Amino acid sequence: MSRGQSVLLTGASSHTGYWFAKRLIERGFRVICTLSRRNIDQYVGLKYARLDRLKGDVEFVQARFGDDTFIQLLKRSEVVCHHGAFVEDYKSRDFDFTKALQINTNNIQTVTHSLGERGIPLVVTGTVFEFDEGGDR
DSSP: OOTTOEEEEEOTTSHHHHHHHHHHHHTTOEEEEEESSSSGGGOOHHHHHHHHHHBTTBEEEEOOTTSHHHHHHHTTOSEEEEOOOOOTTTTSTTOOHHHHHHHHTTTHHHHHHHHHHHTOOEEEOOOOOOGGGGOOO
């Protein structure tokens, strides 16, 4: 990766995703952050605070992994950092693994084909998190 390249980043509202975005910006990358909601004002608490601190330094686009907007964003990106994942209520006995798998791999064949066609690297990351996700002090 070299300075000035566009990085498509999912999961910027998480503790680790926020720091990925900050470090990429500091190193001169153009960062496009996907939002699962229409805009950052629909986030609350720490998630809102993280996104608000990135405002002006990144481009926010409402898109979910694999949807049409996400596929279009691939055409504007040189690298994809996939940090976001559907994990809502993951500690519950009722956590819907099938739903999570479907959301987290939505349209995966089209995504991987698009990445391969253009030779775009895919960086997949993950985080184990707890209440307040690191606190961001």
